[in-house]
Amino acid sequence: MLRHPGDLQWLERRRLQAADLFAQGKTRAEVVHELGVSAQTAGRWYTCWRDGGAAGRGRDRPVGRPGVAADYPNARTRRAWLCFVDESGVKLTPPVRRTWAPKGRTPVLRHPYRRGKQISMCGMVAYRHSDGDGEQVAACMGFDLLEGAYDTRAFIRVLDGLGYQLDHQPVTVIWDNLGAHHAGDLHAWAATQPWLELAYLPSYAPELDPVEGLRANLKGCELANRSCCAASWQGRASPYE
Numbered sequence: 599m600l601r602h603p604g605d606l607q608w609l610e611r612r613r614l615q616a617a618d619l620f621a622q623g624k625t626r627a628e629v630v631h632e633l634g635v636s637a638q639t640a641g642r643w644y645t646c647w648r649d650g651g652a653a654g655r656g657r658d659r660p661v662g663r664p665g666v667a668a669d670y671p672n673a674r675t676r677r678a679w680l681c682f683v684d685e686s687g688v689k690l691t692p693p694v695r696r697t698w699a700p701k702g703r704t705p706v707l708r709h710p711y712r713r714g715k716q717i718s719m720c721g722m723v724a725y726r727h728s729d730g731d732g733e734q735v736a737a738c739m740g741f742d743l744l745e746g747a748y749d750t751r752a753f754i755r756v757l758d759g760l761g762y763q764l765d766h767q768p769v770t771v772i773w774d775n776l777g778a779h780h781a782g783d784l785h786a787w788a789a790t791q792p793w794l795e796l797a798y799l800p801s802y803a804p805e806l807d808p809v810e811g812l813r814a815n816l817k818g819c820e821l822a823n824r825s826c827c828a829a830s831w832q833g834r835a836s837p838y839e
Contacts (some may be wrong), residue, residue, distance in 0.1 A: 610805055616643040620740040628684045642802065678768035678795070679736075681760065683774075684809035685748050687716045688821060695822035707823055718744045719816075720756050723811040724764070738763075739812065750781040757787075757794065774799050774807070 612633060619629050626640045633640075692709055699705045720742040728735045740763075742756050757771065773779055775798055788794050804810045 601636070607805075612645055613646070616640065617647045619645060620647045623752075627806055646802065676768040676770075676795075678770050679724045679726045679764055680805055681722055681769050681771050682809050683720060683722050683756070683771055683773040683811065685718055685720040685809055686813050686817075687718050687747070687819070689716050690794045692824050693817045693822050697823060705823075716746065718746065718748050719813070720744070720748060720753075721812050722756075723808045723812065724760075724762065724769075726767075727783045748778065750778050750784050753778055753781075753784055754787050757791075761791065761793060768795075769792050770797055772799060772807075775801060 612635070616629050616633060616635075619632065620643075624632070626644050628635065629635070629640045629643070630637055635643075655729055685732075692707065694707060696707060721739075722741070723739045724737065726736040743758070744752055747754075758769070760769065771794065778784070779796075779798070785796070788796055
């Protein structure tokens with residue numbers, strides 16, 4: 599059975615299968631053969647298993663502060679939005695996915711470019727908890743599009759726009775450990791924004807990031823097998839603008 603590209607539970611089950619095989623004494627080459635994964639993936643899973651057992655995250659630091667207590671300024675006590683942010687790139691060459699076709703007629707996907715300009719997408723999923731005092735649970739999502747790659751200046755622009763979008767209510771941004779997310783200029787700017795706190799996910803934890811599922815749906819459904827003659831077409835293909 600074909601799996602959906604955004605099926606993170608399936609990926610996690612595969613990783614746990616690899617951990618069981620390593621515990622049985624299987625080598626990385628044998629795991630590659632039995633599970634049909636790349637040598638790089640098997641090596642990463644082996645490192646996770648060696649350092650943390652089946653859980654595979656023995657050396658990862660927690661997302662929040664250690665020793666959480668009522669006096670810590672966490673998202674709930676601050677009545678803050680939790681906003682997951684993640685970025686990815688899309689080229690003019692289309693993502694190829696299996697599809698339906700008349701029997702005996704193999705679909706042929708034609709596109710005019712092998713290389714071209716890249717559009718980068720920064721996805722955002724935000725959620726705010728309700729304490730039951732009349733304030734409603736709230737959620738929102740969106741994408742920022744950029745021709746080229748995101749750098750520190752672009753991330754500051756995204757976060758600044760997020761602040762205006764949420765009326766500068768308290769926000770905790772949760773994202774991965776990309777180098778640009780730790781840039782000194784970005785942290786210096788964030789220190790001047792009293793509404794904003796930055797938090798970081800553990801390494802190799804896509805199942806903790808809901809933006810991964812959104813991006814998988816965009817590439818696996820909305821942009822799948824779509825030939826774009828210009829970078830602007832990719833932006834119009836997104837239903838999340």
